[in-house]
Amino acid sequence: MIEINENSTTPIYQQIYDNLLKLMVLDVLSEGDKLPSVRELALLLKINPNTIQKAYKQLEQDGYVASAVGKGNFVKDHQTIIKKYQQSIEMILENGFIALLHIGESKGSILKRCESILEGLDD
Amino acid sequence: MIEINENSTTPIYQQIYDNLLKLMVLDVLSEGDKLPSVRELALLLKINPNTIQKAYKQLEQDGYVASAVGKGNFVKDHQTIIKKYQQSIEMILENGFIALLHIGESKGSILKRCESILEGLDD
Amino acid sequence: MIEINENSTTPIYQQIYDNLLKLMVLDVLSEGDKLPSVRELALLLKINPNTIQKAYKQLEQDGYVASAVGKGNFVKDHQTIIKKYQQSIEMILENGFIALLHIGESKGSILKRCESILEGLDD
Amino acid sequence: MIEINENSTTPIYQQIYDNLLKLMVLDVLSEGDKLPSVRELALLLKINPNTIQKAYKQLEQDGYVASAVGKGNFVKDHQTIIKKYQQSIEMILENGFIALLHIGESKGSILKRCESILEGLDD
DNA sequence: GTGGTCTAGACCACC
DNA sequence: GTGGTCTAGACCACT
Numbered sequence: 222m223i224e225i226n227e228n229s230t231t232p233i234y235q236q237i238y239d240n241l242l243k244l245m246v247l248d249v250l251s252e253g254d255k256l257p258s259v260r261e262l263a264l265l266l267k268i269n270p271n272t273i274q275k276a277y278k279q280l281e282q283d284g285y286v287a288s289a290v291g292k293g294n295f296v297k298d299h300q301t302i303i304k305k306y307q308q309s310i311e312m313i314l315e316n317g318f319i320a321l322l323h324i325g326e327s328k329g330s331i332l333k334r335c336e337s338i339l340e341g342l343d344d
Numbered sequence: 345m346i347e348i349n350e351n352s353t354t355p356i357y358q359q360i361y362d363n364l365l366k367l368m369v370l371d372v373l374s375e376g377d378k379l380p381s382v383r384e385l386a387l388l389l390k391i392n393p394n395t396i397q398k399a400y401k402q403l404e405q406d407g408y409v410a411s412a413v414g415k416g417n418f419v420k421d422h423q424t425i426i427k428k429y430q431q432s433i434e435m436i437l438e439n440g441f442i443a444l445l446h447i448g449e450s451k452g453s454i455l456k457r458c459e460s461i462l463e464g465l466d467d
Numbered sequence: 468m469i470e471i472n473e474n475s476t477t478p479i480y481q482q483i484y485d486n487l488l489k490l491m492v493l494d495v496l497s498e499g500d501k502l503p504s505v506r507e508l509a510l511l512l513k514i515n516p517n518t519i520q521k522a523y524k525q526l527e528q529d530g531y532v533a534s535a536v537g538k539g540n541f542v543k544d545h546q547t548i549i550k551k552y553q554q555s556i557e558m559i560l561e562n563g564f565i566a567l568l569h570i571g572e573s574k575g576s577i578l579k580r581c582e583s584i585l586e587g588l589d590d
Numbered sequence: 591m592i593e594i595n596e597n598s599t600t601p602i603y604q605q606i607y608d609n610l611l612k613l614m615v616l617d618v619l620s621e622g623d624k625l626p627s628v629r630e631l632a633l634l635l636k637i638n639p640n641t642i643q644k645a646y647k648q649l650e651q652d653g654y655v656a657s658a659v660g661k662g663n664f665v666k667d668h669q670t671i672i673k674k675y676q677q678s679i680e681m682i683l684e685n686g687f688i689a690l691l692h693i694g695e696s697k698g699s700i701l702k703r704c705e706s707i708l709e710g711l712d713d
Numbered sequence: 714g715t716g717g718t719c720t721a722g723a724c725c726a727c728c
Numbered sequence: 729g730t731g732g733t734c735t736a737g738a739c740c741a742c743t
Contacts (some may be wrong), residue, residue, distance in 0.1 A: 232741080239398050271742090281740090312441045313439075314461055316456065322429070322465060332455070332458060339451045342451075343445075356718080381731080383729085412597065414730070415731085478733060479734075506715080517735075522732095537715050552689075563683045564704075577708060584684050586696045590696075601726080638727095
């Protein structure tokens with residue numbers, strides 16, 4: 222379920238974060254589900270537990286999971302997860318748009334650019 | 345003109361790179377203009393010359409400026425600068441769109457989202 | 468394995484770059500192999516770590532190795548390394564040929580010259 | 591006759607050297623001809639006399655011109671100029687061939703590569 | 714321990 | 729004075 226690319230430049234803890242977040246967003250890991258324990262996942266992925274721990278801590282700080290000492294990490298409610306995720310992406314898009322507006326591109330032209338990018342992507 | 349955030353996680357040389365690139369894209373630094381000398385900018389920003397040097401070297405490697413020993417660093421042709429910049433933003437937008445497609449959003453819905461984001465922005 | 472000429476005009480970091488690239492091209496350093504760590508090589512060659520770092524960074528930017536923080540630098544796929552290397556040599560030959568054409572030598576005469584040079588070399 | 595590219599990365603004194611050498615090789619500057627004086631050329635090209643001086647000194651060291659104090663710099667006999675020039679290029683080609691042999695390419699294959707490169711060039 | 718960034722200060726090649 | 733290289737030594741992020 223979780224794939225780590227050893228040779229990627231993105232840190233491993235980040236890859237774990239991304240993978241888990243994606244599973245939550247796709248509702249594979251649903252509201253209230255328990256994430257695998259740090260040790261468990263460390264063994265499974267053959268990765269240092271510290272690295273897993275860092276990813277979990279980040280997910281907690283960003284409000285995607287709730288950590289209960291001695292029990293484990295649990296997925297928060299799906300609504301808020303989706304919302305936060307969409308907001309983070311909207312922020313990215315907004316910054317891109319602002320950059321294009323700054324160099325004098327019109328809103329209409331930007332929308333057309335978006336359309337053409339979307340056309341090139343798979344559904 | 346150039347603002348450095350000492351506490352940011354993005355490296356200082358990267359911030360300088362971004363700032364200068366933005367000035368070139370906005371045509372504040374125009375084709376053929378001479379960038380401030382390494383030492384000059386180092387004094388101005390109270391930053392080590394090596395750090396400035398690193399930013400300048402990166403700009404040269406990425407094809408935005410031409411560096412000439414004994415003379416200085418000069419802004420390259422505006423067309424290619426704009427093109428490269430647009431490409432980098434398109435890449436960002438594309439990644440955002442891919443993320444939204446992954447969570448099941450339709451292309452139509454994504455476009456509408458773009459429209460609504462754009463409406464909230466100044467021209 | 469790696470020899471540095473302190474008195475050469477070519478920068479030390481460049482010499483390291485060339486040496487390592489040659490080892491990769493010759494498949495002494497093979498696909499996936501870990502390069503010596505920055506500090507290790509610095510000690511071995513009695514050279515400042517920053518200088519080694521610069522060579523490694525360049526190799527990464529040119530697509531010959533993949534760098535991973537906390538793990539090391541790893542040789543990329545051998546095919547692309549060979550291809551890039553051949554291209555760089557072709558460029559050199561091309562410039563030589565152009566120079567000879569400029570002074571009025573015919574293509575046929577140039578080819579013969581190449582043959583005679585090759586005859587003088589070991590297989 | 592002499593063209594300087596201000597934005598090139600190759601040093602100006604080197605460009606002057608190359609230009610003058612080319613003129614001598616092409617016999618535009620013939621045996622015994624006097625090169626323009628340092629001052630003259632400096633004014634013509636709007637370049638610092640020191641830079642010109644450096645190019646001239648290099649040409650003398652490499653045996654292409656003879657400098658006579660108080661009189662000027664004079665082109666040596668055409669035969670030796672051509673020979674030295676060809677030798678310098680042969681050296682370049684030889685190094686390229688050696689590199690290709692090192693990575694296991696056969697002499698035959700190298701010759702074919704030369705042919706194909708030559709085909710792509712103008713006479 | 715690994716790579717990445719930064720500082721302080723020096724020297725060189727070029728103009 | 730300008731960019732380019734190098735050293736010495738420090739600190740940070742990641743594994």
